[in-house]
Structure formats: structure tokens, C-alpha cells
Amino acid sequence: MIDETASTTDDTQRDASIGYRDIIRALVRDPLVLVSVIFLTLLILSAIFAEIVAPMDPLIPNIFASRLPPLSYATGLDGTEQLHLLGTDALGRDMLSRLIFGARASLFVALVSVFVSGVLGTCLGVIAGYYGGWVETVVMRAVDAFMAVPSLLIALFVLFIIGGGLVNMILIFALVRWVVYARLARGITLSLRETQFVEAARAIGASNARIMLRHILPNMISPLLVLATLEIALLVLAEAGLSFLGFGLVPPEPSWGLMISRGREYMREAWWMITLPGLAIFLTTLSLNLIANWFRAVMDPVQRWRWLM
Amino acid sequence: MKINNAFFAFILKRLLNSVILLVIVMSLVFFANRQIGDPARMVLGNGASEEAVLNLRTQMGLEDPMSQQYGRFLYGLATGDLGKTFRFGLSDSVRAGNDANALSTLPIAMDRLPATLILAGATIIFSVLVALPLGLYAAARPRSPPDRAIGVLSLAGVSIVEYWFALVLVLVFAVQFAWFPTSGYGTVAHVVLPALALSLRPIGRITQIARSSLLDEMAKPYITAAKGRGIPMRRVAAVHALKNAAIPIVTTIGDETINVVTGVIIIETIFGWPGIGALTVDALSIRDIPLVEATVFLLVLMVLTINLLVDVAYAFLNPRLRIG
Numbered sequence: 123m124i125d126e127t128a129s130t131t132d133d134t135q136r137d138a139s140i141g142y143r144d145i146i147r148a149l150v151r152d153p154l155v156l157v158s159v160i161f162l163t164l165l166i167l168s169a170i171f172a173e174i175v176a177p178m179d180p181l182i183p184n185i186f187a188s189r190l191p192p193l194s195y196a197t198g199l200d201g202t203e204q205l206h207l208l209g210t211d212a213l214g215r216d217m218l219s220r221l222i223f224g225a226r227a228s229l230f231v232a233l234v235s236v237f238v239s240g241v242l243g244t245c246l247g248v249i250a251g252y253y254g255g256w257v258e259t260v261v262m263r264a265v266d267a268f269m270a271v272p273s274l275l276i277a278l279f280v281l282f283i284i285g286g287g288l289v290n291m292i293l294i295f296a297l298v299r300w301v302v303y304a305r306l307a308r309g310i311t312l313s314l315r316e317t318q319f320v321e322a323a324r325a326i327g328a329s330n331a332r333i334m335l336r337h338i339l340p341n342m343i344s345p346l347l348v349l350a351t352l353e354i355a356l357l358v359l360a361e362a363g364l365s366f367l368g369f370g371l372v373p374p375e376p377s378w379g380l381m382i383s384r385g386r387e388y389m390r391e392a393w394w395m396i397t398l399p400g401l402a403i404f405l406t407t408l409s410l411n412l413i414a415n416w417f418r419a420v421m422d423p424v425q426r427w428r429w430l431m
Numbered sequence: 432m433k434i435n436n437a438f439f440a441f442i443l444k445r446l447l448n449s450v451i452l453l454v455i456v457m458s459l460v461f462f463a464n465r466q467i468g469d470p471a472r473m474v475l476g477n478g479a480s481e482e483a484v485l486n487l488r489t490q491m492g493l494e495d496p497m498s499q500q501y502g503r504f505l506y507g508l509a510t511g512d513l514g515k516t517f518r519f520g521l522s523d524s525v526r527a528g529n530d531a532n533a534l535s536t537l538p539i540a541m542d543r544l545p546a547t548l549i550l551a552g553a554t555i556i557f558s559v560l561v562a563l564p565l566g567l568y569a570a571a572r573p574r575s576p577p578d579r580a581i582g583v584l585s586l587a588g589v590s591i592v593e594y595w596f597a598l599v600l601v602l603v604f605a606v607q608f609a610w611f612p613t614s615g616y617g618t619v620a621h622v623v624l625p626a627l628a629l630s631l632r633p634i635g636r637i638t639q640i641a642r643s644s645l646l647d648e649m650a651k652p653y654i655t656a657a658k659g660r661g662i663p664m665r666r667v668a669a670v671h672a673l674k675n676a677a678i679p680i681v682t683t684i685g686d687e688t689i690n691v692v693t694g695v696i697i698i699e700t701i702f703g704w705p706g707i708g709a710l711t712v713d714a715l716s717i718r719d720i721p722l723v724e725a726t727v728f729l730l731v732l733m734v735l736t737i738n739l740l741v742d743v744a745y746a747f748l749n750p751r752l753r754i755g
Contacts, residue, residue: 266448
């Protein structure tokens with residue numbers, strides 16, 4: 123036991139020695155991850171500045187430009203010739219613009235849900251692991267219960283009761299996903315609670331809140347970041363699934379899931395209507411998964427040298 | 432093989448937990464369903480008179496106190512009677528004079544079970560057959576180009592939207608090449624596309640876990656000791672390491688089976704597969720509450736059963752629980 127404690131402290135110290143410079147160096151060494159980071163950065167920027175980046179309004183239909191394949195020109199409503207780089211949908215709305223605005227909806231739901239569930243789950247997990255006793259029993263019973271029933275099933279049912287929409291989706295995702303953070307945070311807290319630096323902090327009279335916030339929490343940031351990245355990917359997929367079934371975001375909101383569901387009716391004659399939003403989701407989640415995978419390896423002192431060598 | 436009491440105590444505890452959880456989930460479903468409007472009005476439509484609605488409410492037992500309704504629900508849950516369907520029940524079947532049993536929601540939902548089990552079973556068997564060799568092959572040569580390629584591919588597998596992949600499969604293999612039917616049920620050819628669509632994610636996850644758990648195991652001291660005794664690598668991996676690496680792999684296969692059981696909700700809808708998933712979506716969209724309760728009941732029951740099976744497998748693989 124004493125040996126284990128010592129090695130944990132040692133790893134933690136080594137962990138702290140990694141700087142931004144090392145991270146950049148490791149990033150350049152892995153081109154696939156570098157491409158993922160660039161792709162996600164561009165995606166997030168264009169989602170934030172969608173009004174400026176998108177060439178057209180994603181909501182205004184144009185019946186003269188219905189179902190145009192990618193790279194076609196059409197006369198817009200203002201009479202000028204417009205290029206539809208990625209084609210148009212059944213109502214003649216520009217696909218590229220809808221994909222950009224769809225990124226905003228999909229990423230917003232995923233990011234806010236991950237933030238809410240992450241903060242909630244981490245707090246509960248740390249408190250449960252630190253205090254133990256009945257607090258831990260209650261939290262972990264709830265975790266077990268949520269873990270036993272698939273999130274998608276709970277989400278589907280609750281959205282059926284309270285109705286779809288942006289806010290409800292975020293609430294549901296927070297409700298069903300906090301458990302994964304709670305489980306992780308509790309596990310790490312349990313092992314950190316017995317370490318010498320926590321004992322030392324207690325000995326000099328640090329309050330429980332201070333020990334949790336300043337000594338325990340900082341030591342779980344990197345596994346939490348990895349988990350949160352994986353969760354963003356998962357929620358982008360979940361949002362698409364629920365919206366597809368009609369229990370998620372509500373039309374005419376441009377969301378990737380809704381675009382696939384709309385495009386399904388025309389998939390035989392207009393392949394781009396389902397292919398492009400699906401590819402957008404795929405590239406986004408793949409990038410997130412690649413980054414999470416890489417980050418986990420870089421943050422692991424045992425594996426790190428392979429990236430820095 | 433000697434099995435001790437700890438094994439049975441463990442399984443019994445898990446079984447009890449599952450039953451309690453099932454009752455809690457179904458109770459939540461019961462109370463949630465009472466919040467979405469008057470079932471009698473849903474059945475009769477908006478044009479119905481107040482008197483007719485009140486009549487039907489009395490007939491359906493909705494005028495009784497809530498405690499009595501809940502008691503009846505729990506009794507029904509214990510005896511396998513989850514009520515009569517709204518739509519099929521009070522419109523067509525009753526007028527057609529069908530027997531009352533045809534309206535019970537649980538038998539209606541149970542009829543859909545075999546189709547779902549076939550699809551989920553085919554998916555998991557296919558996934559394990561593909562993923563295990565891939566994961567073990569990658570683990571045998573860590574950080575080699577094939578290992579990296581398998582790593583990226585398995586990440587791609589978990590990154591794809593299942594139903595989108597299903598639609599692309601339909602577009603290519605059913606519409607373009609006409610190798611497989613676009614939808615339906617009955618022959619082996621019908622299973623191929625939905626099972627393929629559902630299997631990407633399990634393949635990706637099982638491959639990753641198989642690789643990493645075997646690698647973890649191979650790094651342990653007892654493996655070094657076995658190698659030191661001159662036992663060939665192949666034998667060390669197959670006999671010693673794989674046995675211990677099996678626990679996380681089996682757990683992952685269980686988790687992925689559960690994911691497939693929820694995945695069928697969307698995939699069955701796309702392929703017109705007459706399983707429990709498609710029925711759930713139908714019941715939700717026509718707001719047939721007793722039918723929703725029956726399908727949710729069966730889905731949760733399936734998930735809890737899989738969890739229990741994983742626990743049994745875990746107890747078997749873990750010598751501390753198996754050997755007295």
C-alpha cells in the first residue's frame with residue numbers, strides 16, 4: 123500500500139512537468155491528430171460565426187433551386203447567380219449553409235450538456251469519494267441504477283413525456299450522463315484521499331473544501347478531459363439519433379440529425395442530402411475520438427515518451 | 432469445477448437488484464405517463480363529448496384514486512398484465528369482436544421479441560468474430576503499422592452514426608447493386624444489412640478492449656516469469672494472458688450487446704424490421720401508453736438480463752468467486 127502511494131505521488135509530479143511546448147511537439151508528431159485539431163477548430167469557429175461564414179440563409183427556401191447536386195449554380199431570390207458548393211435540399215436551401223448552422227445546433231447541445239453533466243457528476247463523485255458513508259451510498263446507488271438502463275432509452279422516453287427541443291435535450295443529456303463523471307471522480311478521489319499530500323494538507327489545517335478543490339480536483343483534470351471529449355462525441359451521435367426519430371430538435375432548426383432524416387425521403391435521387399450531414403457527424407466524432415485517444419496517451423507518463431521522443 | 436457459496440450469493444444479490452430496479456423503472460414510467468394528458472381523450476379524439484370521456488375514464492379505471500391505480504399496475508406487473516392497447520384495442524379489434532386477449536399489450540410486444548433477438552444475436556456474433564481476431568492480431572504487434580491501422584479503424588467504427596451508415600448501405604447494396612432487400616424480414620438476406628449497420632460500433636469497441644486488455648496482461652510479472660521458464664510466446668499469450676484478459680473483454684461484449692438492444696430502436700425503424708424497437712417507436716408516436724409501457728418493460732428486462740448474464744460470466748471467470 124505504501125509503495126502504491128509513493129508511485130502515485132511520483133507519477134503526479136512527473137505529470138505536472140509537461141508543458142504546452144511538449145504538447146505542441148507531440149501534436150506535430152501525429153499528423154492525424156493535428157488534422158483533427160485543425161478540423162475541429164475550424165468547425166467550432168464557423169459554428170460560432172455562422173452568420174458571417176455561411177454563404178446563404180439556411181432557413182429561406184427557394185423552389186427554383188430544389189435538390190441541386192453539389193457545385194451547381196442557381197438564380198437566387200435576389201436575382202443573382204449563386205454557387206451551391208454542396209448542393210441544395212428538397213426546399214432549395216443551401217446545404218453548406220445548413221451544415222454550418224447545423225454544426226452550431228449539434229455542437230451547442232453536446233458541449234453544454236457535457237459541461238453541465240461534467241460539473242454535476244464530478245462534484246457528486248468527489249464528494250461521495252471524499253466523505254464516504256451514506257453520501258457515497260446514495261450517489262453510487264443512483265450511478266448503478268443509471269448505468270443499468272441505457273441512456274438512449276431513458277432519453278427517448280423522457281423526451282416523449284416532456285417534448286423535444288434544445289433545452290429539454292440538454293437537460294436530459296445532463297440527467298443521464300452525469301453518472302460517468304461521478305464514477306470516475308469517485309474512483310480517483312478514493313485513491314487520492316489516502317495520499318501523503320492530502321494528509322499533509324489536512325495536517326496543516328486545510329478545510330475539506332480546500333482539500334477537494336485545490337488538492338484532489340487538479341489531479342483528475344486530464345482523465346476528466348479525456349472522458350469529456352469522448353462524451354461530446356457520444357452526445358453528437360445521440361442528438362442525431364433522437365432528432366432522426368423526431369424526439370430531439372424540432373424543424374426547421376438545421377441540425378445534422380434532422381438533415382439526414384429529411385434527406386432520407388429523397389436519398390435515391392439526391393444522395394448528397396443524407397451523405398453530407400452524415401459525413402459531417404462522422405468527421406466530427408472521429409476527430410474527437412482521435413484527440414481523446416492521443417491526449418490520454420500523452421498525459422500517461424508511461425506512454426508519453428513515445429510521443430515526445 | 433467447484434462452485435462456492437460466494438458465487439451464488441453474488442448472483443442472488445445481482446438478481447434481487449435487477450428486480451428492484453425493474454420495479455423502480457416501471458413505476459417511474461407509470462407516473463410519467465400519467466403526466467401527458469387524459470388517455471381517454473386520446474382514445475376518443477377531440478370531438479368526443481364530456482360524458483363519453485367520463486364514461487371511458489370510469490371504464491379504464493382512471494377515476495379511481497391514484498394509489499388504487501398504482502396498486503393495480505404493480506399487480507399487473509407481477510402477473511404479466513400491462514393493460515390493453517388504446518389504438519388497436521378500442522377501435523378496430525373491439526368492433527371486430529376479437530377476443531380480449533388480442534388486445535393485451537404484453538403479448539403484442541412479446542410477438543416482436545424473436546425478431547429483435549435474431550437481429551441482436553446476429554450482430555453480436557458477427558462483431559465478436561470480427562473484433563476478437565483483429566484485437567488480438569493488433570496486440571501481438573503493438574505500434575506496428577497494422578496495429579495503428581486497426582486502431583484508427585476501430586475509432587472510425589465508434590464514430591459513425593449507425594442509422595446513417597444503414598441508409599448508405601441501403602443506397603449502395605440494396606438500391607444500386609440490389610444484392611440485398613431494402614427492408615423486410617424473413618430470410619437470411621434480410622438480416623445482413625441491419626446487422627452490418629449495427630455491428631460497426633461493437634466491432635470498434637471490442638477490438639480496442641481486446642487489444643488493450645491483452646497488452647496490459649502481457650506486461651504483468653507472471654507473464655515475464657512464464658517467458659523466463661522458456662514457455663513459447665504463443666502459448667503464454669493463449670493460455671495464460673488471454674484467460675485473465677477475458678474479464679474486460681466479456682464485460683465489453685455485454686455492454687455492447689446492451690447498446691445493440693437500444694440501437695435496434697432506430698435500425699429496425701429504417702429496415703422495417705418487425706422487432707420490439709420498431710414497435711416502441713410506433714407506440715411512442717401514436718401515444719399508445721399501455722403499449723409504450725409494455726415495450727419499455729421488455730427492453731429494460733432484456734438489458735437487465737444481459738447485465739445479469741455478464742455478472743454470471745464474470746463470476747465464472749473470476750476464481751475468487753468461483754473456487755471455494
